[in-house]
Amino acid sequence: MDKEEKDFLLEKIMIEYGHELVRLAFTYVKDAGIAKDMVQNTFIKCYKNLGSFRFDAQIKTWLYRITINECKDYLKSWNYKKVQVRSFISETAKSVLPSTEKTVIDKYNNDEIKENILSLPKLYREVIYLYYYESLKTEEIAKVLDISVNTVKTRLRRAKQRLESKIKEAQV
Structure with a gap:
């Protein structure tokens, strides 16, 4: 997957799932600003690992898992x-x-x-x-x-x- 494809896919993912992920993160961290930071970290990890994502699973599930792990890591920090x-x-x-x-x-x-x-x-x-x-x-x-x-x-x-x-x- 080249850079242009990754950029396009990430933009599509951000538009489609951004608000859902912020709501999910908010349920963990209970702060809107921090929730947005957690989602930002999710998108960074998503971008870095898009090449290794197996499209046999739903991308939404993958993003939820990344977001939840980010929030848990933050809460444990x-x-x-x-x-x-x-x-x-x-x-x-x-x-x-x-x-x-x-x-x-x-x-x-x-x-x-x-x-x-x-x-x-x-x-x-x-x-x-x-x-x-x-x-x-x-x-x-x-x-x-x-x-x-x-x-x-x-x-x-x-x-x-x-x-x-x-x-x-x-x-x-």
Whole structure:
């Protein structure tokens, strides 16, 4: 397949599937700008690999798979988690936590909570973020992180225990 054929096919694909792919990506990343970036990455990968695409499968299915993988990679990336955790802590921690935890936060300095959450190991930080900020169910967190539901529940419980002990230490 020469460059002109690839260019023409990519343009056709972008026009035909662009909006569908953005909607699909949005369901994963929940941000329109990032969803468009994910689709842009999808089209780049599509262009690079058009020569190896076997036309026995539907191109739509192939594009969906690339988009989903792009979104999952993004959601697993440390950059995404770091940005989102900081945003979560600084903007919405008080409003998304259940009332008993909210009471503790009201008594406790927000900067100290931020430090305590950020000091947690990555595996605890990410489940705290996804559970409280993204309001994902444990099953959804398991899919995003590619771990079992029981592992998610265990990490959530341990993260809460660690935060609770850190808060108690600071208050003594």
